[in-house]
Amino acid sequence: MFESGRRVLIDQEAMEIESFRRQHGRCIAKFKGIDTISEVERYVGKEIKIAADTLPAVEEGWFYTFQLKGCRVYAADSEYIGEVTDVLDAGGSQILKVDRGNEETLIPFAQEYLKSIDPDQRKIVVDLPEGLLDLNK
Secondary structure, three states, rough: OOOOOOOOEEEEEEEEEEEEEEEEEEEEEEEEOOOHHHHOOOOOOOOOEEEHHOOOOOOOOOOOHHHHHOOOEEEEOOOEEEEEEEEEEEEOOEEEEEEEEEEEEEEOOOOOOOOEEEEEOEEEEEEOOOOHHOOOO
């Protein structure tokens, strides 16, 4: 996904990846035209964005986690839980942050809880353990 030549946006500025590698669990990218530490420092902490229409196609039944933002979440009994507002990285696993008004629910991104995910219909059905919805109240 981060191959040489890929165009990305950093802080609304178009950039091109010159090289990319993983090192000690971190991603290391070199951008064309940025050649010194002082030039790099202005980008520290900035988010790298890739246009969704340039991403590789996914197989049937697969999706990118960013596609889950905005999906409505329902319990298996059709009770509306809320809307996915973020997908959090919890050090190796992911968590859906689901908001409904002033209520926040954190749902582990685990197969045993996620019964169906349909990004096209913007709908996720979950079967949560008893008491999980009450944890954040």
